[in-house]
Structure formats: structure tokens, C-alpha cells
Amino acid sequence: MIGRSKPMFIEGKNKYLFYADKRGLEILAPIMYEVRKKTIPLEVVLEPEDASPWLRNQKMGSYLYICTAWEKLERLKSVAEEIGYSEEEAQYIGYGVKTIQIFCCRCHGLTEVIDQTKMAKCDHCQLKLSVSDHYSSLRQAYLGYIATIK
Ligand SMILES: [Zn+2]
Numbered sequence: 001m002i003g004r005s006k007p008m009f010i011e012g013k014n015k016y017l018f019y020a021d022k023r024g025l026e027i028l029a030p031i032m033y034e035v036r037k038k039t040i041p042l043e044v045v046l047e048p049e050d051a052s053p054w055l056r057n058q059k060m061g062s063y064l065y066i067c068t069a070w071e072k073l074e075r076l077k078s079v080a081e082e083i084g085y086s087e088e089e090a091q092y093i094g095y096g097v098k099t100i101q102i103f104c105c106r107c108h109g110l111t112e113v114i115d116q117t118k119m120a121k122c123d124h125c126q127l128k129l130s131v132s133d134h135y136s137s138l139r140q141a142y143l144g145y146i147a148t149i150k
Pocket residue numbers: 104105106107108109122123124125126127
């Protein structure tokens with residue numbers, strides 16, 4: 001799991017940071033509204049501006065929201081995590097079509113599919129796979145088992 005599809009307002013922070021593209025800003029609008037209502041400082045940076053220098057210069061106690069298309073979210077999340085934002089200090093919201101990786105139990109190859117897919121064919125060895133709920137954070141993929149052919 002790399003993120004959520006709806007932002008949630010987390011109270012009690014000194015400052016709120018928002019990094020998003022245009023569509024992402026619309027999704028974050030209700031959260032920004034809450035922050036402004038409480039007159040807590042906030043900063044907004046729009047994609048494609050580089051988030052790293054900005055994030056590095058923030059003080060402790062800030063809370064970060066990143067909202068962008070799913071395919072870009074994972075990379076941005078790793079940027080924020082590298083800088084030192086923990087799960088408690090940041091929220092990652094994705095929109096659009098979410099894709100996941102399936103780890104093939106036979107050839108160990110990865111196949112990209114749309115999220116919620118139940119059956120897939122391995123791109124590498126053509127094995128028919130049944131997609132499990134078992135997520136491997138090591139491989140950043142869901143495990144695929146041999147599908148029972150009926
Ligand atoms: Zn395979």
C-alpha cells in the first residue's frame with residue numbers, strides 16, 4: 001500500500017505542507033479549508049517543482065500532504081521518506097487508475113496490472129496467476145499464485 005484515495009485531516013500540527021498537481025489541489029481543498037479556518041500556517045508547492053529542497057527546509061512538527069496521480073505517488077513518497085518524513089507525519093493521496101505489481105510464483109517476474117485485478121497472466125512466463133492479498137514490501141508487489149484452471 002503506497003497511499004490512500006481520500007485525504008484525512010490530522011489535527012494538532014504546527015504547520016501543514018501541501019505538494020500536489022492541479023487535480024491534487026482540488027482533492028486537498030477540504031483539508032486546506034480546515035487548516036485556514038484554524039489559522040494554522042500552510043505552504044503549497046505545485047508539481048512539477050522539485051519537492052526535495054522545500055521539504056528539507058521544514059521544521060519539526062509539520063505535516064505533509066502529497067496528492068498526485070497514482071503512478072507518480074510512489075516516487076514522491078520515497079523522496080519524502082528519504083528526507084525523514086515518517087508515516088505519522090505525512091499522507092499520500094493518489095487519484096486516477098491505480099496499478100499494482102504482481103510477483104510471479106514461478107519465474108519471480110513482475111507484471112503490472114490495474115488494482116483489484118483478480119486474475120492475471122505473467123508477462124514473463126505466461127503463467128496464469130491468481131492475485132493474492134499478500135503484499136510483499138520487499139518486492140513492492142502482491143504475490144501471484146498458480147491459478148486453478150477449470
Ligand atoms: Zn512468471
